Amino acid sequence: MSSHPQATPLGSPRPLGVGILGAGPVTQAIHLPSLARLRNILEVRHIMDVDSAVAESVAARVGANYSTSMDALLGDPDVDIVAICSPHQFHADQVIAACRAGKKAVLCEKPFAMSGEEAARISAVSEETSVPIIVGAMHTFDPGWLAAEANWGDLSENVHTIRSSIVLPPNARFEDFATEIITRPAGGTPDYSDVEVIKNALRGGIMGLAIHDLPLVRRFTPDFEDLEVLQARHVRPFGYVISLRSGNRIIELRAAMNKTWKPEWVFEAISDDAALRVDFTPSYVQAGSAVATITRGTTSTTYGPYEHNGYEGEWRELAQLALRTKQPPSAESLINDLTFAIAIADATVDVAAAEHANSHAGARS
Numbered sequence: 119m120s121s122h123p124q125a126t127p128l129g130s131p132r133p134l135g136v137g138i139l140g141a142g143p144v145t146q147a148i149h150l151p152s153l154a155r156l157r158n159i160l161e162v163r164h165i166m167d168v169d170s171a172v173a174e175s176v177a178a179r180v181g182a183n184y185s186t187s188m189d190a191l192l193g194d195p196d197v198d199i200v201a202i203c204s205p206h207q208f209h210a211d212q213v214i215a216a217c218r219a220g221k222k223a224v225l226c227e228k229p230f231a232m233s234g235e236e237a238a239r240i241s242a243v244s245e246e247t248s249v250p251i252i253v254g255a256m257h258t259f260d261p262g263w264l265a266a267e268a269n270w271g272d273l274s275e276n277v278h279t280i281r282s283s284i285v286l287p288p289n290a291r292f293e294d295f296a297t298e299i300i301t302r303p304a305g306g307t308p309d310y311s312d313v314e315v316i317k318n319a320l321r322g323g324i325m326g327l328a329i330h331d332l333p334l335v336r337r338f339t340p341d342f343e344d345l346e347v348l349q350a351r352h353v354r355p356f357g358y359v360i361s362l363r364s365g366n367r368i369i370e371l372r373a374a375m376n377k378t379w380k381p382e383w384v385f386e387a388i389s390d391d392a393a394l395r396v397d398f399t400p401s402y403v404q405a406g407s408a409v410a411t412i413t414r415g416t417t418s419t420t421y422g423p424y425e426h427n428g429y430e431g432e433w434r435e436l437a438q439l440a441l442r443t444k445q446p447p448s449a450e451s452l453i454n455d456l457t458f459a460i461a462i463a464d465a466t467v468d469v470a471a472a473e474h475a476n477s478h479a480g481a482r483s
């Protein structure tokens with residue numbers, strides 16, 4: 119397994135070592151380009167993938183060691199920070215193993231986990247080991263969003279409408295802009311008359327795409343016990359239209375993936391006398407931060423664009439956490455974000471399944 123030089127410029131501290139579990143499109147097109155801009159503080163030292171050809175080839179791009187075993191990466195003393203970029207079903211166990219290995223900080227790609235049971239296991243290990251964990255919900259690290267959060271005042275208490283609207287071309291187009299992808303699964307044509315297909319598509323849409331913005335939504339609905347789905351529709355080939363109510367707050371989640379030439383990713387929060395609009399750059403795109411506008415009466419203030427985006431923000435934060443120069447986010451808050459997403463996914467799937475059954479019963483009668 120190839121080794122790489124560890125030299126650093128004379129007098130400067132050695133960069134923190136990064137190890138990545140899973141070297142698919144997200145590692146190739148998102149994290150490696152972000153890390154390439156942060157070479158003075160972070161250095162990729164170990165790439166692990168269950169596919170050895172992928173591990174070897176991606177590691178060679180950055181001069182890192184490679185392996186096909188999680189234990190080899192976690193046992194590598196040159197790795198200080200672990201990023202978990204494997205498929206979602208492995209996240210919980212890998213986060214737990216990285217914490218138990220005593221690493222300095224852990225980044226887990228979204229979704230953090232897929233069930234309340236997994237969330238509880240992560241929570242217990244996080245408390246036991248005190249290893250800082252962040253979840254790759256990149257919008258929460260975007261300087262445009264952070265500037266809005268510092269300036270929205272009482273909007274979070276008085277908000278009545280919260281919207282996340284996403285119009286994107288398929289991920290593959292962005293992946294191809296960013297790098298030459300060497301892994302991509304083949305697709306198929308789904309059978310939309312099968313309720314399980316609809317349920318899986320909606321759950322996938324929420325846990326895979328809406329989940330980027332659900333932590334933002336939760337900033338405006340910290341208490342979500344009374345969450346109710348008013349409407350839930352799958353949009354073909356990939357998208358959703360979901361309306362929810364939590365107390366007196368209406369939450370609208372919309373997404374459509376198509377061949378659009380003009381991607382749009384907007385988050386809005388509106389009260390009687392103030393409105394926030396955040397225009398994010400699409401996933402995979404490394405083109406600076408979101409632009410946020412807060413309007414009160416006739417006065418609008420715009421924040422951004424700033425130089426870096428949320429992906430780079432995640433890595434900057436990880437470096438600070440590993441050096442203990444910043445307080446980690448509470449594991450409880452990450453778990454509440456996950457519980458919120460799972461609650462929305464469960465309730466949405468139930469409503470969509472009931473509508474599907476009704477429409478089929480109607481068609482038969």
Ligand SMILES: NC(=O)c1ccc[n+]([C@@H]2O[C@H](COP(=O)([O-])OP(=O)(O)OC[C@H]3O[C@@H](n4cnc5c(N)ncnc54)[C@H](O)[C@@H]3O)[C@@H](O)[C@H]2O)c1
Pocket residue numbers: 139140141142143144145148166167168169172202203204205206208227228229254256301303326401402
């Ligand atoms: N933040 C974002 O913008 C964003 C965008 C898309 C996807 N994601 C998330 O990033 C993660 C990776 O996405 P992707 O599109 O690269 O996924 P992918 O499934 O295409 O690739 C993942 C890689 O992990 C490898 N792998 C499989 N099992 C593994 C295991 N047990 N341990 C280590 N590696 C394993 C695969 O061989 C593959 O190379 C997913 O959790 C996804 O939800 C994040």
